[in-house]
Amino acid sequence: MSTEAxxxxxxxxxxxxxxxxxxLALLVLLWVILSLSTSSxxxxxxxxxxxxxGSMIAILAVGQTFVIITGGIDLSVGAVVGFATVIAAMxxxxxxxxxxxxxxxxxxxxxxxxxxxxxxxxMGLPPFIITLATLTSLxxxxxxxxxxxxxxxxNDAFQExxxxxxxxxxxxFWMVILVGIPAYIFLHHSRWGRYLFSVGSNAEASRLSGVNxxxxxxxxxxxxxxxxxxxxxxxxxxxxxxxxxQAEGWELQAxxxxxxxxxxxxxxxxxxxxxxxxxxxxxxxxxxxxLLNVNAFWQRIITGVLIIVIVYFDGLRRRGGK
Amino acid sequence: xxxxAQELHPAPVLEPGRTxxxxxxxxxxxxxxxxxxxxxxxxxxxxIHAIVGENGAGKSTLIKLLTGVMPRTSGDVIWEGKPAPxxxxxxxxxxxxxxxxxxxxxxxxxxxxxxxxxxxxNSRFGILQQRAMxxxxxxxxxxxxxxxxxxxxxxxxxxxxxxxxAAARATVRGTKFLIFDxxxxxxxxxxxxxxxxxxxxxxxxxxxxxxxxxxxEEVFELADRVSVLRDGTLVGTRxxxxxxxxxLVKLMINRSxxxxxHKEHFTPGAAIVExxxxxxxxxxxxxxxxxxxxxxxxxxxxxxxxxxxVTTLYGRHRKSAGQILWEGKPVQVNSEHDAIKLGMxxxxxxxxxxxxxxxxxxxxxxxxxxxxxxxxxMLISGAQEKTQADRQxxxxxxxxxxxxxLASSLSGGNQQKIVIGKWLAHGAKLFIFDxxxxxxxxxxxxxxxxxxxxxxxxxxxxILISSYLPExxxxxxxxxxxxxxxxxxxxGFRTADHEEILTQALAEKQEKxxxxx
Numbered sequence: 082m083s084t085e086a087x088x089x090x091x092x093x094x095x096x097x098x099x100x101x102x103x104x105l106a107l108l109v110l111l112w113v114i115l116s117l118s119t120s121s122x123x124x125x126x127x128x129x130x131x132x133x134x135g136s137m138i139a140i141l142a143v144g145q146t147f148v149i150i151t152g153g154i155d156l157s158v159g160a161v162v163g164f165a166t167v168i169a170a171m172x173x174x175x176x177x178x179x180x181x182x183x184x185x186x187x188x189x190x191x192x193x194x195x196x197x198x199x200x201x202x203x204m205g206l207p208p209f210i211i212t213l214a215t216l217t218s219l220x221x222x223x224x225x226x227x228x229x230x231x232x233x234x235x236n237d238a239f240q241e242x243x244x245x246x247x248x249x250x251x252x253x254f255w256m257v258i259l260v261g262i263p264a265y266i267f268l269h270h271s272r273w274g275r276y277l278f279s280v281g282s283n284a285e286a287s288r289l290s291g292v293n294x295x296x297x298x299x300x301x302x303x304x305x306x307x308x309x310x311x312x313x314x315x316x317x318x319x320x321x322x323x324x325x326x327q328a329e330g331w332e333l334q335a336x337x338x339x340x341x342x343x344x345x346x347x348x349x350x351x352x353x354x355x356x357x358x359x360x361x362x363x364x365x366x367x368x369x370x371x372l373l374n375v376n377a378f379w380q381r382i383i384t385g386v387l388i389i390v391i392v393y394f395d396g397l398r399r400r401g402g403k
Numbered sequence: 404x405x406x407x408a409q410e411l412h413p414a415p416v417l418e419p420g421r422t423x424x425x426x427x428x429x430x431x432x433x434x435x436x437x438x439x440x441x442x443x444x445x446x447x448x449x450x451i452h453a454i455v456g457e458n459g460a461g462k463s464t465l466i467k468l469l470t471g472v473m474p475r476t477s478g479d480v481i482w483e484g485k486p487a488p489x490x491x492x493x494x495x496x497x498x499x500x501x502x503x504x505x506x507x508x509x510x511x512x513x514x515x516x517x518x519x520x521x522x523x524x525n526s527r528f529g530i531l532q533q534r535a536m537x538x539x540x541x542x543x544x545x546x547x548x549x550x551x552x553x554x555x556x557x558x559x560x561x562x563x564x565x566x567x568x569a570a571a572r573a574t575v576r577g578t579k580f581l582i583f584d585x586x587x588x589x590x591x592x593x594x595x596x597x598x599x600x601x602x603x604x605x606x607x608x609x610x611x612x613x614x615x616x617x618x619x620e621e622v623f624e625l626a627d628r629v630s631v632l633r634d635g636t637l638v639g640t641r642x643x644x645x646x647x648x649x650x651l652v653k654l655m656i657n658r659s660x661x662x663x664x665h666k667e668h669f670t671p672g673a674a675i676v677e678x679x680x681x682x683x684x685x686x687x688x689x690x691x692x693x694x695x696x697x698x699x700x701x702x703x704x705x706x707x708x709x710x711x712x713v714t715t716l717y718g719r720h721r722k723s724a725g726q727i728l729w730e731g732k733p734v735q736v737n738s739e740h741d742a743i744k745l746g747m748x749x750x751x752x753x754x755x756x757x758x759x760x761x762x763x764x765x766x767x768x769x770x771x772x773x774x775x776x777x778x779x780x781m782l783i784s785g786a787q788e789k790t791q792a793d794r795q796x797x798x799x800x801x802x803x804x805x806x807x808x809l810a811s812s813l814s815g816g817n818q819q820k821i822v823i824g825k826w827l828a829h830g831a832k833l834f835i836f837d838x839x840x841x842x843x844x845x846x847x848x849x850x851x852x853x854x855x856x857x858x859x860x861x862x863x864x865x866i867l868i869s870s871y872l873p874e875x876x877x878x879x880x881x882x883x884x885x886x887x888x889x890x891x892x893x894x895g896f897r898t899a900d901h902e903e904i905l906t907q908a909l910a911e912k913q914e915k916x917x918x919x920x
Contacts, residue, residue, distance in 0.1 A: 266782070270782050270783055270785075271778065271781045271782055271783060272774035272775060272778045272781070272783055273781070275767060275770075275771070275774055275783070276774070278760070278763055278767065279760045279763065279767065279771055282760030282761065282762050282763045283756075283757075283759065283760045283761065285756060285757050286751075286756075286757055286758055286759055286760055286771075287760065287771065288719070288739055289717070289719065289739055289749055289751055289757055289758075290771040290772045290825060291739060291740055291743040291771075291772050292771065293740065349760065349762050349763060350762070
């Protein structure tokens with residue numbers, strides 16, 4: 082009866098790997114086209130700029146992906162970024178050592194994530210609602226704290242960090258690697274990662290199999306909050322101010338990156354490398370459109386069309402793969 | 404006057420009177436199961452035709468074919484003299500075939516009136532005539548003698564009342580052929596009486612009624628004729644006046660016990676778990692003991708409280724009273740986690756909803772309970788993950804190309820093996836199997852039963868829930884019968900006969916109803 086085992090060697094896995102490669106190929110293709118059609122794209126300066134632009138969304142997208150894999154959504158990440166710039170700026174200006182200020186800012190992100198977990202697990206609110214509520218109220222709290230003004234950060238070393246490079250690669254991009262590698266190991270090689278998938282696929286079955294579903298949900302939102310706060314620190318360093326209205330709409334870019342990277346909004350499907358590639362594809366399109374003098378309004382339209390096309394083909398691939 | 408379809412012939416012998424719908428060799432095969440073997444049967448216009456049979460006998464398959472939900476494998480359906488393909492639900496409805504299901508399939512958030520007219524709204528210039536619809540719906544409801552308001556939201560009614568609305572809805576749609584699938588499962592006696600009034604009235608208007616029920620007394624109260632299905636075969640059709648309880652029950656369960664039921668007897672050891680007057684949502688006052696090396700069978704109808712009992716034992720739901728003793732000591736089981744830690748394993752009733760992560764790989768599903776064990780410092784050992792999954796796949800002969808295939812791509816029997824397999828890897832002292840062989844082919848059934856023997860030989864205890872009497876009858880060392888949330892009878896291995904057990908589960912005798920017969 083078992084004779085028909087092992088005829089076709091892992092068909093499913095290869096599809097996912099293939100999809101990752103397709104995205105990478107798309108990114109490379111975009112780079113080649115832009116290098117040939119513009120004189121400035123391939124310059125070191127522009128590439129660094131591009132990497133800086135994509136990095137922050139990429140990190141947000143990784144956190145967002147954890148949440149989406151559980152079948153949820155985190156709309157608050159843009160607001161958390163803005164709020165985190167305010168916290169970081171205030172702490173640094175208050176003379177607290179930068180290291181400590183960053184740590185406290187990250188803890189604020191963790192606290193926000195825990196609050197989301199609490200709202201979902203204990204209050205039974207849909208993820209969309211609780212994170213939407215945080216989105217609007219965090220911006221409000223930030224505006225109250227700053228009186229609606231921007232706070233200039235009086236610390237040159239802190240700001241230097243985001244402008245500098247290491248081994249010719251911008252520090253901000255190193256941060257993507259810093260987040261990406263542990264995130265990859267966490268999602269694909271730890272049992273917590275497996276639990277994220279299983280909860281997103283079937284929470285009841287996971288629960289009956291002994292998975293702590295509530296803890297898993299707390300974890301996903303906490304990690305998303307942590308990533309967002311970290312991006313807030315990076316943004317504060319980059320623009321040198323704390324301003325609660327910064328990063329408007331970044332949550333949507335993070336979600337778009339994640340979805341372009343193959344994450345399913347129905348849960349249980351996703352990776353770490355996919356959203357990273359998705360974020361840099363989006364950044365490349367914006368960057369290239371600028372260089373080609375494409376109207377900024379068109380950039381938004383192109384992004385929208387791209388999301389539809391990529392996700393449509395991804396759906397075809399999945400259905401075809403059955 | 405009896406038209407018996409035991410011997411299959413191309414067209415059944417018809418009584419005088421119009422035949423509205425005729426089945427000629429209607430057949431349905433699923434991969435691995437022969438759900439309905441060729442059925443030849445004629446339904447007469449204006450009759451109430453009961454269909455009885457055990458769970459898995461093919462009743463629901465027959466309904467699905469007649470309502471166009473599923474395509475048939477072969478055979479013909481003749482509707483008013485013409486062949487009807489019945490390829491879509493829409494086509495069935497257009498002919499006048501409708502069904503009222505056991506579970507209400509209506510929009511709970513809309514009003515009663517909106518539900519009654521759903522899909523056929525009364526509108527003028529595209530604007531809904533809400534008031535007119537409520538008025539009309541109220542008229543229909545009053546007419547039927549249901550004391551229910553048409554303007555309230557459906558979800559505010561009891562399940563039984565919703566069922567009545569579903570029935571009323573079916574009547575306003577030019578229905579000529581109406582199928583009731585266990586309509587009284589959730590009804591109170593009063594609601595059931597209202598429903599019967601409606602059914603008789605439809606009959607007097609010439610509508611053909613197919614009435615599917617487990618409850619014999621209802622069959623005798625309502626039906627003109629009754630057909631019995633067993634293992635996908637139509638074993639007989641009787642005029643109701645010419646048959647009785649005993650004959651029907653015999654037709655339903657009189658099967659040849661195949662070599663399927665592999666049973667090994669062990670001397671029971673110490674008690675693994677004992678419940679004392681355990682109560683919770685859906686069951687009350689259940690006391691039982693499971694000892695090492697024995698299978699405790701729980702038999703009853705769907706909704707008798709068996710699943711609720713075991714899920715509460717497993718910590719999924721809170722108990723409201725009573726005590727659980729694990730290996731002689733009182734324990735608190737507040738979560739599934741507690742239960743697993745003690746040494747319980749549950750293969751739940753619904754693979755789809757409770758058992759599997761369908762869109763994830765087979766390997767992940769198999770390893771889900773043991774990831775803690777095969778991880779070191781949070782990281783999963785890839786080699787262990789592979790060996791554990793591959794071992795279960797090989798041991799249980801799960802038919803899958805690799806452990807990376809998605810669970811959804813496997814057949815029902817193989818999916819069930821995953822649900823069981825994940826607990827074999829984990830290990831447990833008490834295995835709870837809730838309907839482990841539903842939708843599973845005979846070969847896999849036999850494998851699962853052999854597995855029970857292997858578990859018992861290692862000193863485990865098993866709770867086996869089944870709505871399929873021969874299964875629990877042939878396998879259980881102790882057989883408990885549940886009815887409406889209560890443990891009503893206990894038997895040893897084969898100490899009672901099928902009729903007695905079935906009667907205890909159905910219990911018509913004790914609860915003879917309202918003098919209707």
